[in-house]
Amino acid sequence: MNLTTTMATTIHTHTFRRINTRPFLKKLPKPSFSSLSASLQVTPEEESQPSTTQSPSFYPKKNQTLELVCESLAFKGKGVCKVADTGFVLMCDRALPGERFIGRVTRKKGNYAEVQKMKTISPHWDFVNAPCEYASYCGGCKTQNLLYEAQVRAKEQQVSELITHVGMFKDLELSATMKPIVPCNIQFHYRNKMEFSFATQNWLPKEEHEKQDGLGSYALGLHVPGFFDKVLTIDKCLLQSEAANKVLAVIQDGWRDSELGLSPYDVHTHAGFLKHLMLRSGSDVKTGLTELMVSIVNNVNTSVGNTSLGEEEYILYGKPTITETLRGIIFQISANSFFQTNTHQAEVLYKIVEGNAGLRGDGSEIVLDLFCGTGTIGLTLARKVKHVYGYEVVPQAISDARRNAEQNGIHNATFVQGDLNKISDSFGTEFPKPDIVISDPNRPGMHMKLIQYLLKLRAKRIVYVSCNPATCARDLDYLCHGVAEKDIKGCYKLRSLQPVDMFPHTPHIECVALLELD
Numbered sequence: 001m002n003l004t005t006t007m008a009t010t011i012h013t014h015t016f017r018r019i020n021t022r023p024f025l026k027k028l029p030k031p032s033f034s035s036l037s038a039s040l041q042v043t044p045e046e047e048s049q050p051s052t053t054q055s056p057s058f059y060p061k062k063n064q065t066l067e068l069v070c071e072s073l074a075f076k077g078k079g080v081c082k083v084a085d086t087g088f089v090l091m092c093d094r095a096l097p098g099e100r101f102i103g104r105v106t107r108k109k110g111n112y113a114e115v116q117k118m119k120t121i122s123p124h125w126d127f128v129n130a131p132c133e134y135a136s137y138c139g140g141c142k143t144q145n146l147l148y149e150a151q152v153r154a155k156e157q158q159v160s161e162l163i164t165h166v167g168m169f170k171d172l173e174l175s176a177t178m179k180p181i182v183p184c185n186i187q188f189h190y191r192n193k194m195e196f197s198f199a200t201q202n203w204l205p206k207e208e209h210e211k212q213d214g215l216g217s218y219a220l221g222l223h224v225p226g227f228f229d230k231v232l233t234i235d236k237c238l239l240q241s242e243a244a245n246k247v248l249a250v251i252q253d254g255w256r257d258s259e260l261g262l263s264p265y266d267v268h269t270h271a272g273f274l275k276h277l278m279l280r281s282g283s284d285v286k287t288g289l290t291e292l293m294v295s296i297v298n299n300v301n302t303s304v305g306n307t308s309l310g311e312e313e314y315i316l317y318g319k320p321t322i323t324e325t326l327r328g329i330i331f332q333i334s335a336n337s338f339f340q341t342n343t344h345q346a347e348v349l350y351k352i353v354e355g356n357a358g359l360r361g362d363g364s365e366i367v368l369d370l371f372c373g374t375g376t377i378g379l380t381l382a383r384k385v386k387h388v389y390g391y392e393v394v395p396q397a398i399s400d401a402r403r404n405a406e407q408n409g410i411h412n413a414t415f416v417q418g419d420l421n422k423i424s425d426s427f428g429t430e431f432p433k434p435d436i437v438i439s440d441p442n443r444p445g446m447h448m449k450l451i452q453y454l455l456k457l458r459a460k461r462i463v464y465v466s467c468n469p470a471t472c473a474r475d476l477d478y479l480c481h482g483v484a485e486k487d488i489k490g491c492y493k494l495r496s497l498q499p500v501d502m503f504p505h506t507p508h509i510e511c512v513a514l515l516e517l518d
């Protein structure tokens, strides 16, 4: 039978306290990427050693080996190398700023090529030993052996480049608006949710073959980057809590037991039963209990895609939700609902959002909370405003948001389920004109229809929270400069742009942008 199952296990653990990030920021040196001049040596395919020939009209051949120096990190954490004379760009996974290495050209794309790292000649400037034994292969963390201060500098640099080149905000305009990145004071065990995949084949790096012998052919772990069918078995992830690691270890010990008859899902044949394991941790403020298993949820997913959550949910043990506390508000979250995965840094993020919202605090303003999830941002603002209207596509998240409002005694918040990519012309007639719009879309950013709606609405302030600086730059460009091909004029001014690091050791970057009517 092609029934595939996602098992979601939720556990209780500690809530982190918010820590002042300012003192750390002062210590961060300014980005210094421009001080490194990229060097590149070209090797003809037939020669085994890299040569020192440089061509001004360089265009690499597939399989060509090159000596390269990584200049900076691009979106998704790939290292950027450039040909000195022509600026031709080569992208290399796991190359870090300052690292000199031999790379092989694997793919040519329009105006850049992809390179695979073969051998490091000299390490990058800020090398540190990665504490995780899987760091060299796992797709979760890619920059663990880059000093954390250098990681955040690289992220800040990326945001600045995207907003200049994609967002078309000029350097001068940007220097007045872009703020230094807010780092994350907790750099390990910060994730309250991790998703692992089951697979029929356990991928092992060559040197690990012997060491891990005996694990069998099945795998439960994280995907090897770039391969939808290769999973690296791991029994401990340094990004999740120690409690979640204990649960993972127990499951690793037992799930291959043939008597249980739980075979992993096979992405090629679509046979098998277990597809994903999601571990979520929360905090129980009432009991203060930690490391308590509160629920096991079986989520049935009949799609053959890689989505982890499907159509039906069965509570196998315990409660349907876990509890989390943010900015003094208690949230109940069900397995299908989005919740910020770094609770500690979500506190920091939401404080920035509130600061940007610039609420008068006299209870007179209307807030529109787009992509509201379980209502987290709207509910943290509700006590200062007249009314919050939240929109979200996932029905369970809307039920959670309504229940969260009720349980926290908040009666001035309305949550509506709806797809913001498919808004009708009448969207917005059901609520009064908002003074402040909060928009927190997922990675694809905002649909053009929504952008057009916002440009017509002309709320005095938009706070745009983004987990993808590329689509954030695009949407800010539309809102501020308009969309020429559609003859739409922009009407906002970018007042501030604040990158926030929510995910140390990974390429992900969060940003909060403040737009005000021009």
Ligand SMILES: C[S@@+](CC[C@H](N)C(=O)[O-])C[C@H]1O[C@@H](n2cnc3c(N)ncnc32)[C@H](O)[C@@H]1O
Binding pocket: 338, 339, 340, 371, 372, 373, 374, 375, 376, 377, 391, 392, 393, 394, 397, 418, 419, 420, 421, 422, 440, 441, 442, 467
């Ligand atoms: C980055 S999360 C933000 C959630 C919330 N603001 C928070 O901080 O917890 C993005 C949310 O947008 C929702 N979403 C994604 N696509 C959507 C769409 N087309 N229409 C409405 N909501 C959508 C997701 O389900 C998710 O809850």
